[in-house]
Amino acid sequence: MTKTFDHGGTVFATARSLGIDVGELVDFSASINPLGPPPGVRESVAAVFDRLVHYPDSDCTRLAGLLAERHGVPTDCLCLGNGSTELIYLIPRLAAGSRALLIAPTFSEYGRALHLAGWQCDRHFFSASSRFALDLDALGTDLARGYDLLFLCNPGNPTGRLYSREEVAGVIDLCREQGTLLVLDEAFMDFCEEASAKDLVVDGGCGVVLRSMTKFYGFPGLRLGYALAEPSLAARLAALRPPWSVNTLAQEAGLAALADPEYAKRTRAYVARERERLAAGLAALRGVEVYPGAANYLLAELTYCMTGAELQRALLSRRLLIRDCAGFAGLDGRFFRVAVRTRQENELLLAALGEVLRES
Ligand SMILES: Cc1ncc(COP(=O)(O)O)c(C=O)c1O
Numbered sequence: 549m550t551k552t553f554d555h556g557g558t559v560f561a562t563a564r565s566l567g568i569d570v571g572e573l574v575d576f577s578a579s580i581n582p583l584g585p586p587p588g589v590r591e592s593v594a595a596v597f598d599r600l601v602h603y604p605d606s607d608c609t610r611l612a613g614l615l616a617e618r619h620g621v622p623t624d625c626l627c628l629g630n631g632s633t634e635l636i637y638l639i640p641r642l643a644a645g646s647r648a649l650l651i652a653p654t655f656s657e658y659g660r661a662l663h664l665a666g667w668q669c670d671r672h673f674f675s676a677s678s679r680f681a682l683d684l685d686a687l688g689t690d691l692a693r694g695y696d697l698l699f700l701c702n703p704g705n706p707t708g709r710l711y712s713r714e715e716v717a718g719v720i721d722l723c724r725e726q727g728t729l730l731v732l733d734e735a736f737m738d739f740c741e742e743a744s745a746k747d748l749v750v751d752g753g754c755g756v757v758l759r760s761m762t763k764f765y766g767f768p769g770l771r772l773g774y775a776l777a778e779p780s781l782a783a784r785l786a787a788l789r790p791p792w793s794v795n796t797l798a799q800e801a802g803l804a805a806l807a808d809p810e811y812a813k814r815t816r817a818y819v820a821r822e823r824e825r826l827a828a829g830l831a832a833l834r835g836v837e838v839y840p841g842a843a844n845y846l847l848a849e850l851t852y853c854m855t856g857a858e859l860q861r862a863l864l865s866r867r868l869l870i871r872d873c874a875g876f877a878g879l880d881g882r883f884f885r886v887a888v889r890t891r892q893e894n895e896l897l898l899a900a901l902g903e904v905l906r907e908s
Contacts, residue, residue, distance in 0.1 A: 554656055556871040556885070557768065566864070574893055576886040577871040579705075579736070579845035581766035582893070583818060585801070586811040589767065592804035593797050604796040611794075611802045615774060618806060624779040625750055627786040630793040632735055632760040632773030633657055638788040639756065640665030642781070643729045645696025651687070653680075653706060653878035655733065658699045670695070673878045676849065679839060680709040684718045691726050698723055701733040703740065706873055706885045708841025716745035720754055730755030735773070736843035738764035738812070739819055743842070746776050753778040756785065763844070764815065765805040772798040819844045823888045829898040830886075835905055844888045847873065853908045856884035862904040868897055 557578025563570045608628040616623040629635040636657050640648075648662050652671040662669045672690045674680040691698065700719055703710045711719075716732065723730045730749060734757055737744045746757045757776040762768040772794065775785055805811075823841060830838040830848050839847040850856065856872035863870055873883035886897065 554875045556869075556887075559869065562864070562869055566867075568867070573867050573869050574889070574896065575869050576889060576893075576897060577869045578768065579763055579843065579885075579887040580768055581764055581815055581819070581844065582822070582887070582889040583766065583811070583815055585766040586805050586808040588804040588808055589765070589801045592800045593770075596796055596800045599796050602796070604792050604794060604799060606791050608794050608799050608802075611799050611806075612774075614803060614806050619746060619776060621746075621750055621776060622779065625776055625782050627775045627777070627782045627789070628794050628799075629773050629775065629789065630795075630798070631762055631768075631771040632733070632758045632775075634771075634789070634793055635756075635758055635773060635775050635785065636731075636733075637661045637664075638785055639697070639731055640667055641788050642756070642785050643697045647695050648697040648699065649690060649695040649728075650699045651701070651704075653704075653873075653876040654699065654701050655705050655735075656876070658731075658733075659877075662697075667697075671877055674704075674707070674709075676839070676879070676883075680704060680707040682711050682715050682719070684715070684722065687719065688722050688725075691722050691728060695726070695728050697731060698728050699731045699733065701735070702743075702745070703736050703842040705736065705843075706845070706847050706871070706876055706879070706883075708839055708843060708845060708847050710740060710743055710842035713743060713745050713748065717748055720745075720748055720752055724752070724754055731758065732756070733758045735760035736763055736845075739816060739843045750776050750778055753781070756781060761802055761805065764812075765801070767801055767805075770798045770801050771795075772802050819888055822891055822894060825891065826886070826888055826894045826898070829894070830901070833898070833901055833905055836901070845885055846888065847883060847885050850882045850884070854905070855881040857881060858908075859884055859901075859904060862908075863897075863900055866900045868900055870897075 612626045761772040837849045860872045871885040874881040
């Protein structure tokens with residue numbers, strides 16, 4: 549079968565190639581809440597089984613209402629999707645034009661969606677040497693070359709770097725000056741909600757904010773995401789969506805997840821604590837430099853002796869799967885990304901990394 553994309557989380561293919569069961573792998577390559585889905589999700593998904601004889605509510609009325617309340621926006625600012633990936637693939641049809649600029653290194657699906665839609669796609673690189681800092685002057689110069697769309701991921705994936713509201717406000721100003729539609733991907737922003745610039749984008753009517761419910765709420769297998777935008781943009785995005793794209797189980801899972809604020813609090817505290825421990829553990833390894841991250845993953849660089857691909861192979865023999873970042877434009881073979889998982893799993897990873905690096 550043809551491989552169509554390059555991602556973390558390829559656990560089924562990896563397990564198949566090793567001849568093992570998926571459950572035997574510890575997946576550090578996809579960045580999913582280590583606490584799993586909120587406890588109420590299982591029950592609520594099971595409880596709606598009998599409703600599967602009906603088509604789903606195409607407008608996701610209850611979930612859109614609850615999300616609108618949570619984000620402090622009117623319901624007509626929301627457009628739900630079958631994961632935020634579905635919305636990424638609709639955006640080239642939302643924007644009039646043919647030239648997009650991606651702030652890189654970044655999530656590969658923006659480029660793929662744009663290419664499939666026939667767009668020209670250029671990249672504005674943030675450098676590892678500046679720790680992926682945002683240079684507004686340099687971005688302004690690139691943007692002035694004339695782009696219809698700009699993609700910014702915050703916190704950045706795979707970098708983990710968080711840009712402040714002030715920095716994003718600067719990007720919004722640039723987009724406004726240039727007449728560029730901004731796509732601000734906040735797929736991981738639930739881990740640091742106070743930094744979200746959703747209100748700046750929605751109130752300013754200058755773009756679309758993408759949010760994912762699969763990472764923070766731990767159910768990527770269910771597919772659920774949404775966009776926040778001013779009502780006319782949100783309505784145009786919704787009009788591009790196939791009917792029933794958000795299935796009944798995903799809608800119910802979303803409602804149950806949002807009904808558990810304690811889980812969200814617990815997740816933020818747990819991930820912040822374990823991320824700091826994992827970062828310290830990585831930094832203590834000889835030949836590893838770790839970049840600061842604001843979400844549930846960390847980017848690291850091997851400063852000598854091994855590539856990310858070699859490290860990935862060595863760890864795979866211990867049934868630990870990490871993300872080799874060589875495929876990200878703007879990074880090279882030295883970079884790898886790991887998810888923040890449970891303390892026990894993170895310690896397992898650190899011990900294995902220590903052994904592999906010592907043997908190399
Ligand atoms: C930055 C970013 N945006 C969007 C997505 C898509 O998430 P989903 O389609 O599961 O909502 C991902 C998935 O890895 C991602 O990393």
